[in-house]
Amino acid sequence: MTLREVNSKMVEATVVPGQRLFSQRGAMLAYKGEVSFTPNIQGGQGGLMSMIGRRVAGEATPLMTVEGSGTVFFGHGGHHVQVITLTGDTLYVEADRLLAFEGTLQQGTMFMGSQGGVMGMVRGQVTGQGLFTTTLKGHGAVAVMAHGGVFEIPITPQRPVHVDPQAYVAHHGDVRNKLSSALGWRDMVGRGSGEAFQLELSGNGMVYVQASEEKL
Amino acid sequence: MFRLQGSKVLAVEMTGDAVKAKNGSMVAYDGQMAFKKLSGGGEGLRGMVTRRLTGEQMTVMEVRGHGTCWFADRASEINLVGLRGDKLYVESSNLLATDAGLRTGTTFTGLRGASQGNGLFTTTVEGHGQAAIMSDGPAVVLRVSAQYPLTVDPGAYIAHQGSLRQSFQSGVTFRTFFGEGGGEAFQIRFEGDGLVYVQPSERNTIAGDV
Amino acid sequence: MSAYGAAGAAGPVVYDPMTLPVDDNVNKYTFCVELKSGQWFLQKGKMIAYYGAIDFNGVGHGRLDRLVRTSFHSPLHASDWVVAEGSGKMLLADRAFDVNSYDLDDGNLTIRSGNLLAFQPSLALKQSIVPGFLTLIGTGKFVAASNGPVVFMEPPVRVDPQALVGWADCPSPCHHYDHGYMTGVMGGLRALTGLGGASGEEHQFEFVGAGTVLLQSTETLMAEQATGAVPHEPGVPGGGVPATGRPQQPGAPRLPGQLGDLQRRFGL
Numbered sequence: 001m002t003l004r005e006v007n008s009k010m011v012e013a014t015v016v017p018g019q020r021l022f023s024q025r026g027a028m029l030a031y032k033g034e035v036s037f038t039p040n041i042q043g044g045q046g047g048l049m050s051m052i053g054r055r056v057a058g059e060a061t062p063l064m065t066v067e068g069s070g071t072v073f074f075g076h077g078g079h080h081v082q083v084i085t086l087t088g089d090t091l092y093v094e095a096d097r098l099l100a101f102e103g104t105l106q107q108g109t110m111f112m113g114s115q116g117g118v119m120g121m122v123r124g125q126v127t128g129q130g131l132f133t134t135t136l137k138g139h140g141a142v143a144v145m146a147h148g149g150v151f152e153i154p155i156t157p158q159r160p161v162h163v164d165p166q167a168y169v170a171h172h173g174d175v176r177n178k179l180s181s182a183l184g185w186r187d188m189v190g191r192g193s194g195e196a197f198q199l200e201l202s203g204n205g206m207v208y209v210q211a212s213e214e215k216l
Numbered sequence: 217m218f219r220l221q222g223s224k225v226l227a228v229e230m231t232g233d234a235v236k237a238k239n240g241s242m243v244a245y246d247g248q249m250a251f252k253k254l255s256g257g258g259e260g261l262r263g264m265v266t267r268r269l270t271g272e273q274m275t276v277m278e279v280r281g282h283g284t285c286w287f288a289d290r291a292s293e294i295n296l297v298g299l300r301g302d303k304l305y306v307e308s309s310n311l312l313a314t315d316a317g318l319r320t321g322t323t324f325t326g327l328r329g330a331s332q333g334n335g336l337f338t339t340t341v342e343g344h345g346q347a348a349i350m351s352d353g354p355a356v357v358l359r360v361s362a363q364y365p366l367t368v369d370p371g372a373y374i375a376h377q378g379s380l381r382q383s384f385q386s387g388v389t390f391r392t393f394f395g396e397g398g399g400e401a402f403q404i405r406f407e408g409d410g411l412v413y414v415q416p417s418e419r420n421t422i423a424g425d426v
Numbered sequence: 427m428s429a430y431g432a433a434g435a436a437g438p439v440v441y442d443p444m445t446l447p448v449d450d451n452v453n454k455y456t457f458c459v460e461l462k463s464g465q466w467f468l469q470k471g472k473m474i475a476y477y478g479a480i481d482f483n484g485v486g487h488g489r490l491d492r493l494v495r496t497s498f499h500s501p502l503h504a505s506d507w508v509v510a511e512g513s514g515k516m517l518l519a520d521r522a523f524d525v526n527s528y529d530l531d532d533g534n535l536t537i538r539s540g541n542l543l544a545f546q547p548s549l550a551l552k553q554s555i556v557p558g559f560l561t562l563i564g565t566g567k568f569v570a571a572s573n574g575p576v577v578f579m580e581p582p583v584r585v586d587p588q589a590l591v592g593w594a595d596c597p598s599p600c601h602h603y604d605h606g607y608m609t610g611v612m613g614g615l616r617a618l619t620g621l622g623g624a625s626g627e628e629h630q631f632e633f634v635g636a637g638t639v640l641l642q643s644t645e646t647l648m649a650e651q652a653t654g655a656v657p658h659e660p661g662v663p664g665g666g667v668p669a670t671g672r673p674q675q676p677g678a679p680r681l682p683g684q685l686g687d688l689q690r691r692f693g694l
Binding site: 161212 | 221222224225240241242243244245246247249250251252253286288289290291292
């Protein structure tokens with residue numbers, strides 16, 4: 001595996017010629033060997049369309065391409081880091097939670113609203129991150145940042161999981177999401193606020209939740 | 217049943233029973249849950265009035281249902297405290313959740329609150345059951361007994377239980393090369409028989425600068 | 427015997443002066459120092475609790491002059507340090523950062539001033555030539571904090587300045603500028619507009635030669651401890667100018683949850 005957790009706040013990446021890596025700008029802590037860092041304007045791959053998509057999405061998280069031969073250490077802001085390995089499926093994650101990911105993964109942008117109606121709107125309102133979210137698809141490893149570490153909750157058809165949108169980090173698998181509200185919750189937090197809803201995830205997969213209601 | 221998931225998430229398995237938790241601290245749940253806002257931490261009207269007077273801000277919710285509910289608050293470390301009839305004193309901002317059967321109230325704690333800007337009152341938890349308290353970094357639990365009194369920095373103090381007397385003492389004499397005053401810092405001295413919880417971090421304190 | 431905390435296996439570990447470790451970690455974030463009629467230098471605000479009879483005095487305290495003369499050579503931030511003396515056990519911690527002790531055996535180690543918590547008087551503390559760093563020389567123990575566990579690396583290595591905790595023995599820390607990153611479209615834009623700021627990718631500290639480099643997981647969260655200005659005299663780098671370090675967030679204590687500075691980083 002290219003990405004390895006050194007400790008709870010640092011990952012180590014092995015860079016070999018011909019296999020590039022993308023990382024958030026400013027996240028490099030140290031490196032050994034001959035490694036070059038090139039800032040990308042449009043963030044990863046995807047060409048013009050993706051660039052426009054990003055403009056619209058407001059997901060302007062600056063990325064850089066990491067190439068060469070050596071070892072690179074990544075970390076950022078003292079946040080906890082979790083490496084998630086994808087084997088052909090799609091990971092949904094907010095762009096500014098991405099610390100680093102392998103170049104083999106296909107990067108895209110998805111309109112969350114298309115998956116569950118109001119969802120996108122409220123997510124956007126709650127997290128202040130717009131209606132779009134980043135998708136990574138294929139085979140490879142992703143290092144994701146979270147405030148205070150993440151824990152995994154499996155989603156099974158019998159047991160849908162409800163997550164506070166502000167504590168939601170990422171999910172993968174064959175999962176549908178929609179907004180719901182538990183009995184009494186809306187009365188408690190106030191009807192008007194975006195917090196009145198929970199993200200209900202159902203199907204088969206895994207959701208990553210952080211130990212905090214604060215976004216990065 | 218309280219269980220820690222990692223050190224920063226509290227998982228509570230419920231089978232129709234209830235817990236009291238800091239408002240909005242739910243991060244996820246499965247199964248069926250119902251939420252109810254509780255007015256003030258104390259018992260009934262008297263508790264509410266006390267709260268009004270003390271200005272202690274603790275908004276509490278009751279969660280009842282079947283399934284697992286996960287709680288967390290700003291990535292704070294969570295410590296479980298078992299109570300068997302004794303009383304826990306905790307800064308209200310550090311209380312995450314208690315068994316619904318535990319009584320919560322407010323007590324006057326004097327100066328310490330003032331030095332923390334936390335008000336003069338502290339939350340008390342009483343009865344038989346479990347409570348989850350929060351700290352910045354995992355708390356260290358220190359025993360106080362007759363032969364071992366303990367001195368604590370006010371900014372690192374989070375909670376205590378048992379029958380303890382507290383007093384204030386001045387901490388450091390700061391006299392520097394330039395004669396500029398660092399002032400004096402306060403420390404809290406605990407004597408008696410009980411446990412004190414301290415966190416590996418100091419809140420912004422007015423006086424506890426040791 | 428106390429009635430409290432006898433909860434058995436299920437409850438948390440309860441410590442008393444007998445069970446607290448001697449000059450060792452209680453957990454990853456708390457360190458216990460034992461004093462037996464001895465002395466330790468502490469940075470102000472890092473002692474969280476103690477048992478026993480321990481006095482704390484500012485470094486300027488007259489009675490300590492002799493000790494300060496032999497062990498403390500950094501007068502410009504003397505007001506940040508106190509001497510603990512007496513007998514007992516005291517707990518040290520720093521904003522819930524990882525805390526570790528290091529033993530020097532007739533050695534030297536240079537450390538970011540904000541990361542150093544405490545040291546034994548058998549070590550001498552001096553200001554490093556590199557602004558913002560302190561050097562400990564001699565034989566003894568010191569305690570330092572880091573954001574996340576410290577990772578040790580052997581030179582040659584290039585390190586983001588913000589991730590550097592310190593180094594031992596390395597004779598030649600120097601600056602390295604990444605030419606490729608500075609040029610090109612983005613580099614040009616930044617040079618023209620000043621937008622985008624600086625990050626570790628265009629500028630690193632480079633270490634070569636024999637030694638050890640100490641690395642933490644980033645970065646701006648550790649408040650920079652002012653080391654004061656070095657004397658204004660010929661041949662002294664940075665003389666007369668207060669060593670402010672990089673444009674840091676002010677040294678205000680971090681509240682729980684106040685992490686990250688994506689906004690600043692992204693120039694928002």
